[in-house]
Amino acid sequence: MSKVEISYEDQKTNSISRPRYGCSIGAMYSASAIPGVVPIVHCGPGCADKQYTNLAFYNGFQGGGYGGGAVPPSVNASxxxxxxxxxxxxxxxxxxxxxxxxxxxxVVLTGCISDLVGDDVPSVVTKFQEKGVPIVYAETGGFKGNNYTGHELVTKAIIDQYVGDYEGQKKKNVVNVWTELPYQNPFWRGDLSEIKRVLEGIGLKVNILFGHDSKGIKEWNEIPKAQFNLVLSTWLGLQTAEHLEKKYDQPFLHIPAIPIGAKATSEFLRKVSDFAGVDSKKTEKFIQKEEKHYYKYLEDFSDFYAEYWWGVPSKFAVLGESSYNLALTKFLVNQLGLIPVKQIITENPPEEYKDSIRKEFANIAEDVSVIPLFLEDGYLVEQALLNSEEKPAIILGTTWDRDAAKQLGGNIVEIGFPSSYEVVLSRANVGYKGALSLLEKIFTIAISASA
Structure with a gap:
């Protein structure tokens, strides 16, 4: 690690400029990401609206959906x-x-005011639960952490207070998937669809739990019956999987790198197939079909990539949350042979997970090792990027990195919160199909910038 990197990561401030996440009550969008679920927020006026503006509007313009946007009831505490x-x-x-x-x-979520003054939210909600009302609560005051923290609190609340105990048989080949944070990642809907598609392709029944492909609460009630849980992220979802292991005696498989591209996705499917004990022949048949399709498109792309007509850049940086950062870095190195020059992790992962994240970045490829920076302050992120010893020509980041990209003469590809120059509906970046659309996006921006 260079002296510059040490100085940036060691800087501690009392405030954070341009944070790249919501506060804990932002997990109201984890709740609303489940079809048919509506959050109720016990907070001050404006809190819910700010979470919508930040997470669901000026972040891919995703929209509020059935339970978000202007829908969630709020106490509007005075x-x-x-x-x-x-x-x-x-x-x-x-x-x-x-x-x-x-x-x-x-799902009742609490804000800073109610948690600080000590409102007895559990007793209020319990009265309705005893009457048979489908309702749970999660104490998500902003001082408890960001919306990643709130997400784990909300999932645990639904599991413990609504799904409840289960001692029946497990269903073979059924998997619960815990992966990207809804709305925080503007591409979460398309990504979850692709993850579900490829897992179903090898013969699994998938409880994807969030998004348009989820069956909502009906699917959540099936969680205890699943054969196993799949945690597809560097750390988010691990607490939930560990809780489910204790509560329902369910094993879990942890794969830190979300797969992007044929190589990573095929390896991912083989790991899952082996863990689940599904028919390996069926798995290989599906992989063969998908790879044939994928590499045919890549073969067409190779004419452009090999010629370098527009001086396609070779060095890149990724600024964003750890799971997507790791996935993108592995893809660009292993699939395209690009050179990583700066990887900055911005969601402030819990300390106990940072060493394992570093180990993942140390093994990007056989001959490629990266030392990531953990920075959540937007100013420090910008300075670390601008002072890179090598200048990245492709910067996969956010709206807040556009000015730095201009100063470096690089091309900005928005892949995380906030993405205010992207309209995202069903686009995906993961799996076989998502990788192709990601390539289109990166190199369209690269050649457009040279025009």
Whole structure:
């Protein structure tokens, strides 16, 4: 690690400029990402709206969906609730919400105000649970962490308070998938669809749990019956999988690198197939079909890539959350032979996971090792990028990296929060199909910039 890298990572400040995540109550979008689920927020005025603006609007313009946007009921806590408590106001709001909103499940999330003044949210929600109302709560005050922290709290709340105990038989070849953070990653919907497609291709029944391909609460009720859990990320979802292992005696498979491209996706499917004990012949047949299709398109692309007519750049940087950062770095190195010059991880992973993340980056390829920086302050991210010893010509980052890219004369590809110059509907970056669209995006930007 260079002296510059040490100085950046060691800097501690009392404030964070341009953070690349929401606060803990931003997990209301983990709840609304489940079809038929509506969050109820016990917080101050504006909190829910800010999470929508940040996570779902100026981040790929994803839209609020059925339970997000303008839909979530809010206590809109005022001075009265600060002084006298907000239990009564929350109870009134839940009663009104049940009457006017059609939901399969309500998830109450708390903000800083209610957690600081000590509102007894569990007792309020328990009254409704005892009456048979489908409702759970998660204490997600912003001081507890970011929306990654809130996500784990919400998933655990639904599992413990709604799904409940289970001691029946497990269903062979059924898997629960825990991977990208909904809405935080603007490509999550398309990515989850591709992950489900390839897993089903080898013969698994997939509980994808979030997004348009999920069956909603019906699917969540099937979680305890699954043969195993799949954690497809560097660290997010591990706490949930460990909890499920204790609660339902369910094993889990942890694969840190989300697969992008044929090589990584085929290796991923073989690992899952072996762990699940599915028919290896069926797995190889599916892989062969997908690779044939994938490499045919790559063969067409090779005419452009080999000629370098537009001076296609060879050095790149990735600025973003660890799981996507690792996946993109592996893909660009192993599939295209590009050179990584700066990898910055921005979601502030818990300390206990940082060493394992470093080990993953140390093994990008047989002869490629990367030392990532962990920086959540946007100013420090910008300075680390601008002061790179080697200048990256392709920068996979966010809207906040556009100015730095201009100063470096590089090409910006927005792949994470916030992505305010991307409109994202069903686009994916992972798997076989997602890799092809990612290549289109990267090199369209590269040749357009040279025009």
């Amino acid at each position: 001075e009265k609730e600060v002084v006298f408590g907000g239990n009564e106001r929350l109870e009134e709001l839940i009663q009104a919400s049940i009457k006017v909103i059609d939901a399969d499940l309500f």
